[in-house]
Structure formats: structure tokens, C-alpha cells
Amino acid sequence: MFNIESFTAIINPPDACILAIGAIKQIPVVKNGMVQPGNVMKVTLSCDHRVVDGVVGSKFLNTFKALLENPIVMLGQGNIE
Numbered sequence: 001m002f003n004i005e006s007f008t009a010i011i012n013p014p015d016a017c018i019l020a021i022g023a024i025k026q027i028p029v030v031k032n033g034m035v036q037p038g039n040v041m042k043v044t045l046s047c048d049h050r051v052v053d054g055v056v057g058s059k060f061l062n063t064f065k066a067l068l069e070n071p072i073v074m075l076g077q078g079n080i081e
Helices: 054-069 071-075
Strands: 017-031 034-047
Touching (some): 017 054, 054 071
Antiparallel strands (some): 017 034
């Protein structure tokens, strides 16, 4: 919202997790061996480990990333790779 690239959100009880989403930046990325412009966004998940295991949080972030990279899957039109 304020052009912040990344930050760590603080969990407020009784919540177990909170997702922090940074600004989207266009930077050079490598795709298929070629450098081209790409949009990159940093995401941080803060978890209360008394409630949520880090493995579960990691799996959530991997699924979140896959859905953002292939949003058509959310409409039931494709598979997450």
C-alpha cells in the first residue's frame, strides 16, 4: 500500500497466523534462459508455533505462490504444478 517491499506482520491473539504482502516490483528475471522484465512480490507468513507447525505454514506459502503464478487454477481450469 505504501510501496513497502517487505515487512513482518505481528500476530495478534487469538490469531494463529498473519500474512504480510509487500509491493509488486518489476525487476529483471530469468525465464527459459532469457532475461526479461518480471513482476516480483515478497510475502511473509508469521505463525504462532504453539498453534501452527512451520511445515504447515511452508506448505501454505507454496500453495499461495502456485495460485498467484497460475490464477486460472482458482477457477477450476488447470492444475498447480
